[in-house]
Amino acid sequence: MNFKTRTNFKQSFFYFFCIFLCFSFSITAQNEVKKDTESTKVEESEVISLDQISNEAEKLGQRIFSLRTxxxxxxxxxxxxxxxxxxEIEILKSKDSIVQLFDSINSRELRSVKVLWKKHHTTLKGYQNTLKDRSExxxxxxxxxxxxxxxxxxxKTTLQSSNSSKDVSESLDKVIKNLQDITNLALQRLDDVYLVQNKITNLLLIIDGLNAEIDQVEKNIKRDYFTVDAPPIWKLNKITESDNANLELAAENSKKGFxxxxxxxxxxxKVYLSSRIGALTSQITLILLLVLIMFKVNKSWKTEEELTNPIEREAKTILKHPLSASLVVGLLISAYFYGGLTSFFREIHILLVLISTIILLPKLTTQKFRTTLVLFLVIYLENLSELYISISELTARLIDIAVTVLLIYALIKGRxxxxxxxxxxxxxxxxxxxxxxxxxxxxVFSIVINCIGMVGLSNFLYQGIFISALFSVVVYLIVKVITGLTVILFKLKKTSSNIQTLSTMVNVTNQRLQPTLYWAGFLYWIYFSLIGFNIYEDLLAWVNEILLIDWKVGEMTISLGGVLAFSTIFIITLLLAKLAASIFQDDWVINTLPRGIAPAIxxxxxxxxxxxxxYIALSAAGIDLSKVGFIVGTLGVGIGFGLQNVVLNFVAxxxxxxxxxxxxxxVIEIDQEKGVITNIGVRSSNIKTYxxxxAIIPNGDLISKKVVNWTLTNRDRRSRxxxxxxxxxxxxxxIELFNTIANENEFTFKDPxxxxxxxxxxxxxxxxxxxMYWTTFSDTLSADNDIALKLFKKLKEEGIDAPIPTRKIIK
Incomplete structure (x- = not known):
């Protein structure tokens, strides 16, 4: 494109843009005039005509009667x-008792307090939503x-100006009086709702204030991790007589304290579960449902000859332990039904999951790993016992060191x-x-700092590492159980006629589902590790603060969170699109569905x-699509000139x-290119030539040009x-010789x-x-070669000579 052409194009585009703006403004002005006209008409039509007053009054009376109800x-x-x-009574009473405990509260008790106050907050929010619906x-x-x-x-005003009768005026006064009464009743009901909403708002403010205090106490506990909060362990061996007396008294009260x-x-x-009966019922139902499914499949799946795939063998092992498998998956998944667990309920969950892991995981891996899991259980039980048994500081720290050594041994053994x-x-x-x-x-570092007196930091490291290591094996087991459950569901629908399809589905589970579950499990493990180290909420708050950073670009505000949300959602979208599309490109799907359906889907x-x-990514980024519609439309005109071929290929x-x-x-032939189609994309398709x-062929060429498809309806081909x-x-x-040789070939069709x-x-x-003979397309070259060789040998054996080319030289 020369300079003159480019200049003309720019001028044309500028003129078009100006015309488009004028057209848009004219339409806007027309719409404004139309709206003004319509509003005038509406105002005029609001006056009820004299002959319609009776009917309208009757309708209004019926409506007022229903509104009173x-x-x-x-x-x-x-x-x-x-x-x-x-x-309100419970919150105010609990508030006073909790504030008094802030000076001596520990992390475990603080976690339970947070869950209970979160429950109060959620409950009041539910009440508030109920009132909101009523007020609206x-x-x-x-x-x-x-x-x-x-x-x-x-x-009434219009009719009075036209000197209407006294009866009409009285009837209008009566209607207006009824309207005033029902309006006053509506305002009274609205005031009643607002009074209750005001109570709830005040309680929510109290809860928010208390939550702020709880967060501050939690920050103070975390800040103490990096201070020397106890004397060195070698100075604790000097026990005085008063200490002995205290220890004896503690031993006497130990059982009572427990x-x-x-x-x-x-x-x-009990109080916690009484307010979450629905979640508890759903949890128990889920676990029982999993157990029943496994019992049913195990009953119908008896033969050991079918266990040719490692995943099938794992699924069979899971079926033999339905309760353990159901508890591992059911407890961890259904724990989210509650929206937050109290410390004691959470500890029960972990204990049941750990016991189930000890039973099931060694059978899926190796029995030697059971030692590591049993050591984890011993360590966990010791942690629970410390919550209920009162012991001296020296004994507690020595036990902590011993348990830390035990955890080191468990990790070494597992490794x-x-x-x-x-x-x-x-x-x-x-x-x-x-x-x-x-x-x-x-x-090892935590043992050292425990000895020198940094007990808080030592316990922080020990607890975080233990939870992280424990849940690494638990999450690994969950991935195996979910994969096994997938195979079990396939077995549940198994019939004698689809064994090949079942085997294919099992292989697909192994190749596609299991790697995806491992990545999901890895993220799940990171989540549990952050919770174990008690830094999840702090990290989340820090990330939220960073995401709120924004920039002003004209009238548009761009935030870092919006950019990251857009990028993350779009990348996940591309991955999901690729995954969803690749599933329908697998051989088993292509062979299962009618020809051509899978690539189209x-x-x-x-x-x-x-x-x-x-679209979701743009919305998540905070971009108002209604405001950028004009810009997109204008750019679309300019882009359309340069991307005609792209749009053409997309539509193709x-x-x-x-x-x-x-x-x-x-197998197609186009533009002297012949090969197999390996991909049909949005813009172009790929052909692998022989x-x-x-060869990358634009989709537009496949629609507009002559395409020879050798295998569209069938793969039969005639050779000559x-x-x-x-x-x-x-x-x-x-002729007889040729027909005999062709019929004897294994690749040629007998009919025709x-x-x-x-x-x-x-x-x-x-x-x-x-x-001439027919063969399958893929066997054509082999058949041609074999038949040609046999024809050559047979003609030679029969003494039938090939013609000798003769050339005459004419002078």
Whole structure:
């Protein structure tokens, strides 16, 4: 494009842009005038005509009667009011007792307090939503009544100016009086709702203030980690007589203290579960459902001959331990039903999951790993016992050191077993072998700082490492159990006629589902590790602060969170689109669905997923699509000139998806390129030629140009071998010979049978024959080669000479 052409294009585009702006402003002005006209008409139409007053009054009376029913004192509002009063008493009472404990509260008790106050907050929010629905309903009624009041008042004023009768005026006064009464009733009900909402708002403010104090106490506890909060351990061996007396008294009260603390936790658990009956029922139902499914599949899956795949063997092992498998998966998944667990309830969950892991994981990997898991259980039980038994500071610190040494031994033992059996811990072995030396060094460091008096930091490291190491094996087991459950579901639908399909689905689970689950499990383990080190909430708050950083670009505000949200959602969208599309490109899906359906679904899925993901990503970035619509439309005009071919190829891709003139695996010939279609994309398609090259063909060419598809409806192909013999050969003998050789070939079809045609003498005086037969496209070259070789040998054996070319030289 020369300079003059470019200048003309720019001028044309500028003129078009100006015309488009003028057109847009003119339409806007017309719309404004139209709106003003319509508003005037509406105002005029609000006056009720004299002949319609009777009918309209009757309709209004019926409506007022129904509104009086709606505006009766709400049972929901009364219930919320009474519950709010009870909640207020409980909150104020609990607030005073908790504030007094802030000076001596530990991390475990603080966690339980946070969960309970979160429950109060959630409950009050639920009450608030109930009242919000009621207030919105009453507000809508009030707006309706105000409109009716204005309409009837305007009618009265209009009719008075036209000297209407006294009866009409009295009837209008009566209607307006009824409207005033029902409006006052609506306002009264609205005031009742607002009073209860005000109570709830005040309670929420109290809860928010207390949560702020709890957060501050938690920060103070974390800040104390890096201070020397106890004397060195070698100075604790000097026990005085008063200390001995205290120890004896502590020993006498140990049993009583244990029962008191345990009973306190049990009572707290009862109160907690009483408000979450639905979540508890759902949890138990989920676990029982998993157990029943496993029992049913195990009953119908008896033969050991089917266990040819490692995943199938793992699934069979899981079926033999249905309760353990159900507890591992069911407890961890259903724990999120509660929206937060109290410390005691959380500890029960972990204990049950750990016991189930000890039973099941060694059977899926190796029995030698059971020692490590049992050591984890011993350590966990010791941690629980410290919560209920009172002991001296020296004894407590010595036990902590001993348990830390035990955890180091457990990690070393587990590392050794995994190193000896890497195949039994696929994908998990690299993670464990990487983190275990780091954790061992940190545990040695925690022993050292415990001895010198930094007990808080020592316990912080020990607890975090233990939770992280424990949940690494638990999450690994969960991945194996979920994979096994997937295979179990396939077995649940198994019939004798689809064993091959079942085997294919199992292989797909191994190749696609399990790696995805391992990545998800890795993220899940990171989440548990952050919680174990008690830094998850701090990290989340820090990330949220960073994401709030924003920049002003004109009238648009761009935040770092919006950019990251856009990038993350769009990347996840691309990955999901690729995953969804690749599933329909697998051989088992292509062979299961009708020909061409799988590639079409794959292409459409890519387009749909990417389009939806792009829209969601823009919304997540905080971009108002309604405000950028004009810009997008204007740019679309300019971009359209330069991207016509791209749009053409995109539309052609959609046509290919619906019409399916070519499919994956088809052998086509276009523009002197011949090969197999390996991919049908949104813009272009790939053809792998028989020379080994990859040809990229725009989709538009596949629609607009001549395409020879050798395998569209079937893969049968007719081959032809031309043969010449000397003039003295017997044609009938040659035909019989050719047909026999072709029929004997393993690749040729018997129906239609091979046929040989005799064409007589050619210009050189020789005899021409053509052997024709049908083969499968992929066997054509092999059949042609084998038949040609046998024809050559057979003609030689029969003494039938090939013609000798003769050339005459004319002077």
């Amino acid at each position: 709606i505006l009766k004192p709400s049972t929901d509002v009364k219930t919320v009011d009474s519950l709010t009063v009870l909640a 309903n009453i507000s809508e009624i009030n707006e309706e009544l105000v409109d009716e009041f204005n309409k009837w008042s305007l009618t 029962l008191t603390e345990l009973n306190k936790d049990i009572q707290q658990l 050794k077993v995994i190193k000896q059996n890497p195949s039994a811990f696929q994908r998990f072995n690299k993670l464990f072998l990487f983190i275990s030396p780091i954790y061992i060094l940190l545990l 794959s292409l459409l899925l890519r387009i749909i997923v990417i389009s939806i993901g792009f 891709g959609l046509i290919l998806a619906f019409e399916r003139p070519v499919n994956l695996g088809d 020379t080994g090259a990859e 071998i031309l043969m010449k013999t000397s003039p003295n050969a017997d044609p009938e003998k040659v 049978a091979p046929k040989t045609y005799f064409y007589g003498y050619n210009v050189d005086g020789n005899l021409d024959f053509a052997l």
